Amino acid sequence: MGKMGEKLDIDFVVSTGDNFYDNGLRSVHDLAFEESFTDIYTANSLQKQWYSVLGNHDYRGDAEAQLSPLLTKIDTRWLCLRSFIVNAELAEIIFVDTTPFVKSYFQDPEDHIYDWRGINPRKHYIANLLKDVECALRESNAKWKIVVGHHAIKSVGHHGDTKELATHLLPILKANNVDFYMNGHDHCLEHISDTESPIQFLTSGAGSKAWRGDVKQLNREGLKFFYDGQGFMSVQLTQSNAEIAFYDVDGKILHRWNAFKQFGDHSSI
Incomplete structure (x- = not known):
């Protein structure tokens, strides 16, 4: 990542969640923050702003703690919020807190304890979040x-589609001409084109642990690329072009x- 970051002269880095595996941070003083973030991403090119969302493992x-400004004092690159907007001039990037959408974390948490402070009542939280996302996209001129x-809307990986997002979030994305939905969760790299809209679904969840051979419905319609190894x-x-690239650990x-894009139209190759 450091080498490619230098080559591309990157402006910032996006983390798609599960920032601290396996059970998030214990507190703002947890040494895992520095051991898994500050001490790992040491390349000069990666000393830029990082924008992060919470994954389901972070909620465990x-x-x-991950939302605390105290972490930013430890490492100024760090910014993690539940949901927020980054105006990157050419693009508006809307970060969505997807973990509360998934019913099973509430109904069948197994042996896990989730930190739902600030979330309950869940239906009210999700309704407000969807309203905010719809408003932001509708008003965006980017x-x-x-x-x-964090969670995939469409995936052929281990977890597969997140039906709650497909039901509640995807229609809003389609109605507001979203170009890309990016996620982690499945420990692989994927590119899936939506068959009913220009949206491209991009999974980048292979930054650490990869699940070899864990594939569902590999021949699914719209699948452009799948890789079950580590990468990013x-x-x-630019005003008229977006280039997406997936790399293995060696930068290949x-x-x-x-x-x-021409005058607001979508086309792709």
Whole structure:
């Protein structure tokens, strides 16, 4: 990542959640913050702003610790909020807190204890979040509209589709001309084109642990790329072009895809 970050002269880094595996942080004083973040991403090119969302594993610890400005004092790169918007000039990136959407974490948590402070009542939280996302997308004049969440809307990986997001979030994305939905959760790299809209579903969840051979419905319609090893993704944007690239751990490009825009229209190759 450091080498590619230097080559591409990146502006910032996006983390798609499960920032601290396996059970988040214990507190703002947890040494895992520095051991798994500050001491790992040491390349000069990665000393830029990091934007992070919470994953389901982050909710198994002290979720609010990751949201604390005290962590930013430890490492100024760190910014993690439940849901927020980054205006990156050419693009507006809307980060969505997807973990509360998933019913099973509430109804069947197994042996896990989730930190639901600030979430309950769940239905009220989700309704307000969806309203905010819809309003932000509707009012956006950005050339590119990008939504980032931890859970996949569409995936052929271990977890598969997140039906709650497909039901409640996806219609809002379609209605508001979102270009890309980016997520983690499944420990793989994926590119799936929506068959009913221009939306591209991009999974980048292979930054640490990868699940070899854990694939569902590999021949699914719209699947452009799947890789069950470790790696990461880059996004380069101009007024008229977006280039998405997926890399393995050595920086080898595994898949590259371009989208073009002319006067607000979508086209791709």
